Amino acid sequence: MTAVLKPTLARCLWVAPAFAALAILITVAARSIFGMTPVLQESTLLTVAYIAGGIGFIVGIGGFDYWFTWMRGGELDPNDHSQHGAHSWGDYFKFNTDHKVIGIQYIVFTFIMFLVGGMFAEVFRSELATPGQQVLTDQQYSGLISQHGVIMIFVFMVPVFAGIGNYVIPLMIGAADMAFPRLNAVSFWLLPVAAFTLLSSFMFGSFDGGWTGYPTLSEQSGYGMTLYQLGVQLAGASSIATAVNFLVTIIAMRAPGMTLFRMPLLVWANLATSALVVAATPFIAGAQFMAMFDREMGTHFFTIAGGGDTLVYQHIFWFYSHPAVYIMILPGFGIISEVIATHARKPVFGYRAVAFSSAGIAILGFAVWAHHMFASGMEPWLRVPIMLSTLLIAIPTGIKIFSWLGTMWGGVLRMTTANLFAIGFIFTFVIGGLSGVMLAVVPFDVSITNSYFIVAHFHYVLFGGSIMTIYAGFYHWFPKVTGRMYNEVVGRWHFWITFVAMNITFFPMHYQGLVGMPRRVADYAPEFAWSNMVISLAAFVLGASTLIFVYNMIHSARHGKKAGANPWGGLTLEWLLSSPPPIFNFPATPRVIGGPYRYGEEGAKHAIVPEVEPATVETTV
Amino acid sequence: MKTIKVLPLALLGTVVGIVISVILIFTRTLPVQASAEANDIDNLYIFFLGFSGIIFGIVVLFLLVAVYRFRARPNDEREGDNVHGITWLEVVWTVIPFVIVVLCAIGGLIVLRSGDVEAQARTKGQQIHVLGYQFGWKYAYLNQGIDLKDQQTLVLPVNEPVIFELESNDVIHSFWVPAWRMQMNATPGQVNEISTTPTKIGSFEIVCAYLCGVGHTNMNSALPGSIIPKVQVVSKSDFDAWIEQQKAEAAKAAESSSAETTTGSAG
Numbered sequence: 001m002t003a004v005l006k007p008t009l010a011r012c013l014w015v016a017p018a019f020a021a022l023a024i025l026i027t028v029a030a031r032s033i034f035g036m037t038p039v040l041q042e043s044t045l046l047t048v049a050y051i052a053g054g055i056g057f058i059v060g061i062g063g064f065d066y067w068f069t070w071m072r073g074g075e076l077d078p079n080d081h082s083q084h085g086a087h088s089w090g091d092y093f094k095f096n097t098d099h100k101v102i103g104i105q106y107i108v109f110t111f112i113m114f115l116v117g118g119m120f121a122e123v124f125r126s127e128l129a130t131p132g133q134q135v136l137t138d139q140q141y142s143g144l145i146s147q148h149g150v151i152m153i154f155v156f157m158v159p160v161f162a163g164i165g166n167y168v169i170p171l172m173i174g175a176a177d178m179a180f181p182r183l184n185a186v187s188f189w190l191l192p193v194a195a196f197t198l199l200s201s202f203m204f205g206s207f208d209g210g211w212t213g214y215p216t217l218s219e220q221s222g223y224g225m226t227l228y229q230l231g232v233q234l235a236g237a238s239s240i241a242t243a244v245n246f247l248v249t250i251i252a253m254r255a256p257g258m259t260l261f262r263m264p265l266l267v268w269a270n271l272a273t274s275a276l277v278v279a280a281t282p283f284i285a286g287a288q289f290m291a292m293f294d295r296e297m298g299t300h301f302f303t304i305a306g307g308g309d310t311l312v313y314q315h316i317f318w319f320y321s322h323p324a325v326y327i328m329i330l331p332g333f334g335i336i337s338e339v340i341a342t343h344a345r346k347p348v349f350g351y352r353a354v355a356f357s358s359a360g361i362a363i364l365g366f367a368v369w370a371h372h373m374f375a376s377g378m379e380p381w382l383r384v385p386i387m388l389s390t391l392l393i394a395i396p397t398g399i400k401i402f403s404w405l406g407t408m409w410g411g412v413l414r415m416t417t418a419n420l421f422a423i424g425f426i427f428t429f430v431i432g433g434l435s436g437v438m439l440a441v442v443p444f445d446v447s448i449t450n451s452y453f454i455v456a457h458f459h460y461v462l463f464g465g466s467i468m469t470i471y472a473g474f475y476h477w478f479p480k481v482t483g484r485m486y487n488e489v490v491g492r493w494h495f496w497i498t499f500v501a502m503n504i505t506f507f508p509m510h511y512q513g514l515v516g517m518p519r520r521v522a523d524y525a526p527e528f529a530w531s532n533m534v535i536s537l538a539a540f541v542l543g544a545s546t547l548i549f550v551y552n553m554i555h556s557a558r559h560g561k562k563a564g565a566n567p568w569g570g571l572t573l574e575w576l577l578s579s580p581p582p583i584f585n586f587p588a589t590p591r592v593i594g595g596p597y598r599y600g601e602e603g604a605k606h607a608i609v610p611e612v613e614p615a616t617v618e619t620t621v
Numbered sequence: 622m623k624t625i626k627v628l629p630l631a632l633l634g635t636v637v638g639i640v641i642s643v644i645l646i647f648t649r650t651l652p653v654q655a656s657a658e659a660n661d662i663d664n665l666y667i668f669f670l671g672f673s674g675i676i677f678g679i680v681v682l683f684l685l686v687a688v689y690r691f692r693a694r695p696n697d698e699r700e701g702d703n704v705h706g707i708t709w710l711e712v713v714w715t716v717i718p719f720v721i722v723v724l725c726a727i728g729g730l731i732v733l734r735s736g737d738v739e740a741q742a743r744t745k746g747q748q749i750h751v752l753g754y755q756f757g758w759k760y761a762y763l764n765q766g767i768d769l770k771d772q773q774t775l776v777l778p779v780n781e782p783v784i785f786e787l788e789s790n791d792v793i794h795s796f797w798v799p800a801w802r803m804q805m806n807a808t809p810g811q812v813n814e815i816s817t818t819p820t821k822i823g824s825f826e827i828v829c830a831y832l833c834g835v836g837h838t839n840m841n842s843a844l845p846g847s848i849i850p851k852v853q854v855v856s857k858s859d860f861d862a863w864i865e866q867q868k869a870e871a872a873k874a875a876e877s878s879s880a881e882t883t884t885g886s887a888g
Contacts, residue, residue, distance in 0.1 A: 131845075138835040210832045216809050217792040217834060304810040310793065311808060344691070346701030350711045375795060375804045375830075377787070377813030380737075387729055391722040398718035399711070401680065406710070408687040411701030415692055423684060430680050434673040437722065441729035443736055444669070447662050447802035450795055450830035515650055516799035518841065520832040525843035600703030 007062020007095050019056025020049040043223050046204070047296050050230055054193040062095035063186045084181070085583035095189065097181035098583060099170050102188050104481065106163025107474075109188075110156045113195055115546065117151035120144045122543045124522075129536035131529050133522050141522035142208035143224070147198065149211025150228060154235040155195045157466050158324065161331035162187070162242045164473050165270045167481065169246065171574035171581060172264050174255025174590040174607065179248040183241055190238035198231035210520055212317060215302035215310050218291055229292040236285040239327075243277035246270050255573070255607065257592030261355070262606075264572045264596040265348060268355040269334025272362040276323045276330070280366070284320035287313055314376055318369040326365040328462065330358055332469030333400055336422050339472045340404050342570045343419035344411030347597035350403045357396035364393050374445045383442045390440035397433055401426060411599075416568075417491030421472035424499045428464025432457060435510065453513025459506040471498070471549070478553070479567045483579040484560030490552040497545040504538035571606040572596050588612035630686060631679060638678025642671045655821035655854070656801035657739060661732045663802070668728055672721055739782075743816045746782025749775070753787065753794030753807035756836030757849060758827065767867050774850040775827070777819055778860035784816040794840070795831035798852060804830055824851040 004010050027048050031039045058064065062083070069076055085091070085098040092105055124144045127135040136144065166184065170177055178184045201207055205222020213232075218225050250271050254263070263271075290301035291313065300306025302313045333354075341348045348354060367389040370382050404426060413419065435457040439445050448454070471494075478486050508531045513519075517528050524532065566575040573590060574581070590609040598604035646667055654660055693699075748763035760769045763786075769775070777783055787796055789807040796815075797804040805815040827849060829840035842849040855863065 133838075138838055142832065142835070142837070208835075214793055217832070220792065220834065308810075310810060344701055345693075345699070347703060347705045349704065350706040353706070353711050353715075376806050377808050377811055383733070384730065387733075388726055391726050394722050395715060395718045399715055402714040403711075405680065405683050405687065406706075408691060409683070410704060411687075411691050412697055412699045413688060413692045414697075415688070423688060426684055427681060430677055434669075434676060437725060438666070438669040438673070441665065441669075441725055441732075443658070443662050443729060443732040443802075444665050446804055447799075449804060450797070451799075511650060514652075516652055516797075516826060516828060516843065518797065518828050518830045521838040521841065523838045523844060525826075525841070526845060527843075595705075597705075598703070600700040 007060070007065050009061065009093055011062075012057050012060030015060030016053045016056035019059070020053035023048040023052030043226065043296060046223060047226060047230070047292075050197060050227065054190075054197065054234060057193050058186060058189055061189050063182070063189055065095075066182060083185075084177075095185050097177070097185050099166050099178045099181070099184060100481075100581065100583075102178075102184050103163050103165075103167025105188050106159055106166055106191070109191060109195075110160040110163060113151055114156040114160070115550075116199070117148050117156060118543050118546060120148040120151070122540060124148070125536040125539040127522055128524075128532050130533065131524060131526055136522060138522055139208055142210070142520065143202065143206035145520055146207055146210050146213075146228070147202075150198055150232070151195070152462075153211065153324070153328070154232055155191060155198065157328045157462065157470075158235070158239055159191055159242075160470055161273070161328070162239065162246075164335070164470070164477070165246060165266075165331060166242075168477060168574060169267060169270055170249060170253070171577065171585060172267055172572050173250060173253060173258055174573050174586060174592065175249060175253040176585050178245050179253055180245050184245050187238045187241040187245070190234050190241075194231045194234035194238065197227050197234060201225075201227035201231070212321070213288075213291065214317075215291060215294065215308075215313050216304060219295060219303060226292055226295055229288040229295070232288045233285050233292075236281045236288075239277055240281045240285075243274035243281070246274040247278065250274070255590045255592050257607070259592075261352070262592055262595050263355075264334075265337035265351070265354055265358075266331070266334035269330045269332075269337075269358050272358040273327050273330045276327050276362045276365060280320045280323035280327070282320075283316050284324075287316040287320070290316075311373075311376060311378060314373055315370070315378070318372045319366075322369040322372065323362075323365045325458075325461065326361055328466045329469075330361060332425075332466050332473075333358065335469045335473040335476070336404060336425060337400075337407075338570075338572070339418050339422040339476045340407050341597045341599065342476070342568050343414045343416055343422070344408050345414070345569070345599045346407055346411035347595070347599055348403065349406030349409075350399070351595070351597065353399050354403050357399045360396040361393060364389060364396070368393060371440055371445070374442050375449050387440055387442050391437065394433065394437050394440075401430060401433075414568075416475065417486070417488060417495055418472050418475035418568075420492065420495045421468050421475065424495060425465065425468035425472060428460055428468060428499075428502065431507075432460030432464050435460065448513050450519055451513035452509040452517045452519055455519050456506050456509035456513060459509070463502055463506065471495075474549075474553070476568070477574075478556070479563035480574055480579050480581070482557045482560070483563055484556055484558075485563050485567060486556040486560060487552050490548060494545055494548040494552060497541065497548065501538045501542035501545060505535055505542050508535055571598060571604070573607050573609075576607065576609045630682065634679030634682040635675055636678075637682055638675030639671075640674075641678050642674025645670045645674055652799045653821065653823075653825075654800070654802075655819055655823070655825055656798075656803060657818035657820055658732075658736050659800070659802045659820075661735060665728055665732050669725070672724070676721075739818065740784075740816045743782035743784050743818070746784050746816065746818070747777060748784050748786070749777075750786045750788070751796055751807065753789040753791075753796065753829070753833075755791050755834050756829075756840045758794075758796070762864070762867075765864055765868070767864065767871060769867070772848055772850065775852045776860060776863050777852065777854050778857045779819055779822050779854050781857065782816060782818045784814065787813040787815065792833050793831050794829050794833045797828045797830040798825055799828065800825040806831060819854040822854050822856060824853050827852055 024045050083097050086101045201224030205224050207221050207225040207228040209217040209221055213228055293299040294301055294303050300308045302308040302310050337348050370386040371390045512528055517524050563579045565578050586609055588610040590607045592607040594606055596606050750761040750763055752759040757772045759771050760775045787805055787807040789809045794807040801817050803817045805813050826843045839847055842851045
């Protein structure tokens with residue numbers, strides 16, 4: 001019985017509905033007092049219920065318990081670590097302030113969302129397998145492709161990097177935790193709320209305007225569109241809070257001796273990404289607020305009849321959503337630097353150039369948004385400067401690719417699954433990068449924009465880029481997180497099937513686009529029949545390959561060979577701890593005495609972790 | 622163990638890359654070139670394929686050679702070379718991409734500029750107002766003062782400039798004619814202009830490229846059974862004859878409608 005009063009998911013089950021009910025009551029009362037008709041306006045009541053229910057969920061899980069206790073003058077113990085660290089399975093389903101627990105919560109939750117988003121893709125690929133419409137109606141089709149995009153971007157790819165960063169970054173910089181552990185937990189628990197909001201839109205006529213949600217189509221859609229706008233705001237809030245946390249943690253909590261130029265490159269990448277998130281994400285949140293107000297409150301930011309402007313939405317939307325592409329790839333670049341250096345037993349080639357190219361991409365990333373709008377009817381003069389800035393971004397990206405090749409050259413490459421994914425990533429990402437250069441050039445872009453060429457390009461960048469790096473990271477840190485080794489043979493099968501199926505799925509889309517197949521269509525001209533069949537079959541194999549990964553992770557986490565502290569012989573700080581690391585990370589503050597990639601140097605060390613008697617360390621739980 | 626010379630490998634990569642480029646260029650299945658701009662844009666694309674193939678060839682060759690040459694043997698406990706970077710090499714691989722993107726920019730600017738110059742010269746062409754709606758296109762010939770009916774075929778004279786004024790009265794549509802390498806959104810609340818010069822007689826697909834609601838899929842003349850007609854490009858004399866016919870029909874329609882009004886008011 002006490003379970004429903006303590007901060008648990010069980011408490012959410014009544015607190016969230018209670019908040020929603022209260023909000024509905026207040027709204028109904030206010031509407032009847034002020035004589036607004038109809039009093040029971042369905043969309044208004046749903047919106048307040050969702051907002052209040054979301055807050056109620058965070059309250060229920062215990063997000064504000066500490067602050068509430070302080071507010072009512074209750075007793076607080078500064079050394080109370082009862083919510084820190086996982087002592088049993090159940091702790092992963094609770095509000096927890098340990099960055100390692102939060103990291104795992106993020107990774108597992110977002111990966112489940114990846115499977116959900118992937119399922120949507122499999123469903124609409126089955127519609128696309130043959131010409132004509134057999135499986136889905138137009139509306140269902142548009143709903144599925146929109147959900148696929150939004151789920152993949154906002155509740156998988158952006159947050160999964162926050163999850164990997166959460167687990168690894170504090171360890172890498174020698175910190176005890178993130179700077180704001182409670183904010184960190186709240187950021188995570190906002191994600192299930194965002195995902196629920198997005199996915200439940202299916203019940204109310206799902207949003208079907210594409211993941212971009214452009215007005216004025218968004219004004220026509222069913223109530224699901226409002227839930228999309230709300231869901232994106234929630235995911236955005238989570239993402240901003242995490243980024244602030246990373247910034248403060250990386251700037252203020254590095255171990256003594258860890259100068260900026262001794263930071264591992266993943267830390268550099270996360271620093272650049274977090275700066276991007278903090279500066280850019282408010283734009284999409286703002287755009288969604290305005291679009292939601294238009295729908296639910298009768299404002300006229302984007303409605304034509306009220307003097308609004310739809311082009312403004314596109315500018316604000318892409319002012320975030322282009323930097324978002326770098327938010328989804330920069331941490332991946334960081335992972336690749338770690339993985340390749342460690343598994344090639346060689347220092348990262350051109351560390352400074354790689355570090356600064358992250359910063360360069362982050363800054364240039366703000367000056368390229370309008371390349372999504374070359375055919376939108378925007379101001380024509382804007383085309384040339386945006387084209388030039390977009391082309392320039394190829395240079396820091398190229399530096400990274402060549403530096404990774406330079407890192408591998410002369411190394412001793414251990415062909416682990418992690419390294420295979422890193423190498424496969426270079427192959428596929430080069431293709432996505434090159435088609436990106438093509439698309440930067442205005443006349444070419446205008447001739448094929450909104451076609452399958454675009455779909456091919458961004459899947460090469462996001463699947464061939466981001467997801468390959470995510471897999472590389474998962475395999476690389478799996479022994480650290482679980483204390484056990486994954487199965488290399490199964491891992492290799494996973495890599496090869498994913499790699500081959502991915503290329504067969506996405507490469508033919510370039511040709512489809514060039515010939516004239518538009519994106520976001522449920523049916524196509526007969527000439528595309530065989531290529532779509534090939535793509536759909538490959539997409540099913542690609543989906544199935546994910547299950548191999550899931551099997552490997554679950555099976556190895558329980559039955560894998562014991563990993564030991566440092567199975568890869570890494571030099572960065574996380575490898576100096578046991579696997580999995582102790583709940584409070586380091587027994588004493590580590591000292592950093594050199595660069596992070598001193599491979600090939602006799603007896604070289606990046607850092608020293610002093611051994612302190614456990615009794616003198618505050619680890620009272 | 623023999624060391625591997627980097628420069629010959631780079632040259633070999635270039636050769637491999639050129640082969641890849643040539644294969645890509647010859648297997649390209651671009652739609653027919655039916656406008657004045659199409660050739661320039663396709664040349665731009667061939668240029669892209671050329672340098673892309675070379676970069677891809679070099680990167681992949683180095684990747685494969687590295688994997689083959691530097692892979693660890695079983696129980697191999699060696700460490701890699703303790704090299705943190707070679708400054709001149711890093712400069713080289715910063716400068717080369719820079720040169721390539723400058724070339725891309727120059728190529729892009731030339732094509733963009735010539736397109737813009739042509740567009741400006743097209744003040745005397747056919748002025749066509751295109752109204753996008755859910756789900757179709759409606760055309761009006763501004764020079765001749767002819768309004769076509771909903772979903773009526775757009776007919777244009779060959780080798781004569783045409784200026785499209787795109788508008789929408791509901792949501793964003795995108796007017797895409799792949800054979801002309803031309804696309805522009807029809808955005809509610811504003812008029813977007815784009816122009817081209819059709820250079821081939823025939824009928825070409827019109828595709829709505831922007832998701833515009835439940836009828837978006839079918840807003841594509843290439844679909845079997847689509848109600849969207851293809852654009853017809855005809856000879857100048859055929860076009861003039863067609864215009865006359867439209868005028869006659871419009872006059873007839875006006876007559877009968879005014880006759881209706883008269884009978885209506887008489888009744």
